[in-house]
Amino acid sequence: MSVFTPLERHELEAFLAPYGLGRLKDFQGIAAGTENSNFFVSLDGGEFVLTLIERGPLQDLPFFIELLDVLHAARLAVPYALRTAAGEALRELAGKPALLQPRLLGKHVSLPNAHHCSEVGRWLARLHLATRERILERRSDRGLDWMLEEGPSLALGLDDAGVALLREALAEIAERRAALLALPRANLHADLFRDNVLFDGNQLSGVIDFYNACAGPMLYDLAIAVNDWCVEADGSLDAQRARALLAAYAALRPFTPAEAELWPTMLRVACVRFWLSRLIAAAAFAGQDVLIKDPDEYRRKLELRRQVELALPFAL
CATH class of the missing domain: 3.90.1200.10 (Aminoglycoside phosphotransferase (APH), C-terminal lobe)
Incomplete structure (x- = not known):
């Protein structure tokens, strides 16, 4: 599985609390990643994706957040960063920069037409x-x-x-x-x-x-x-x-x-x-x-x- 930084339930619960999205129901690592650690996170408030940034300079992270905000405003379906009650988009979890984003509907197509x-x-x-x-x-x-x-x-x-x-x-x-x-x-x-x-x-x-x-x-x-x-x-x-x-x-x-x-x-x-x-x-x-x-x-x-x-x- 391509999860480079495993998480404990208690540390994830503490990370998620400031978002006000309710109780943590379940979470699991996503095997498809090749550079970052990604997790599906199920909360009372919906389904989300948590990403721990494993590669790349930290100074680039505000760029990604701003770009996704621009695309979200242009009505493109993208996983923009959610903010905590205090307005934080980029936070830290397990010593890594972390983003929480909405989980988008749909599935991958292996044989496109x-x-x-x-x-x-x-x-x-x-x-x-x-x-x-x-x-x-x-x-x-x-x-x-x-x-x-x-x-x-x-x-x-x-x-x-x-x-x-x-x-x-x-x-x-x-x-x-x-x-x-x-x-x-x-x-x-x-x-x-x-x-x-x-x-x-x-x-x-x-x-x-x-x-x-x-x-x-x-x-x-x-x-x-x-x-x-x-x-x-x-x-x-x-x-x-x-x-x-x-x-x-x-x-x-x-x-x-x-x-x-x-x-x-x-x-x-x-x-x-x-x-x-x-x-x-x-x-x-x-x-x-x-x-x-x-x-x-x-x-x-x-x-x-x-x-x-x-x-x-x-x-x-």
Whole structure:
């Protein structure tokens, strides 16, 4: 189970009391996390999620809280931080920063169809439109510079084919870094995988896990989503699902010519980001009872993205 900091009932009860949400009925760890400790918490006042922040600098936590407040105000279904009676949103539990948030309805979709993908595209467009005029600045700790810095050392643990593939991708990132960073910007989720999206029936009912959120090129969010939501079992792109996602997004925010030109590159960038981060996680948590996602999944996707035939729709 991916709970890095276990909790005792008595300490959780003491933490929850200032929220005025009634008696603690039950709580359980959530196994799906890979970076933070998450718990489902059942109280007389409803169902909630408690997150203990295990990774990342403490100074970034006010950013996450403010961003989720902005998105909640824009009527996006997100797990914004609840306040205590004294107005506190960020508190401490078991020596870790802690947030209590409403538990959103719905469940994850493991085999998305074109409708699910169009819902994801529409949600991403709403996120970007809600933030692009007043971007909350946070630099990603897994951005282009991180890839260029960490990639060469991580390549040393790969076979010859993997080294060649990664070096080719890093060279492209270095060459196009300035153009990528000049693309239209907003706040990004930056981790919009299937296990971070909830559906209630056919309707997208919530998006969770904003702890990789940052400011950056909106196209990057699209590339991350397409690489997870719109792929076949072997990692190749499913054109029907990808077009549904991109068209739904473009209906709310049309793409620019620069975005259309850099789209294939951005798909590769998104592959590199998750290949490298999964290599790091696999090494850090080897032999531990922690969910580790397969780094080779994104190695295969990067290999397949060397040639991209899928174009952005309606580029203006």
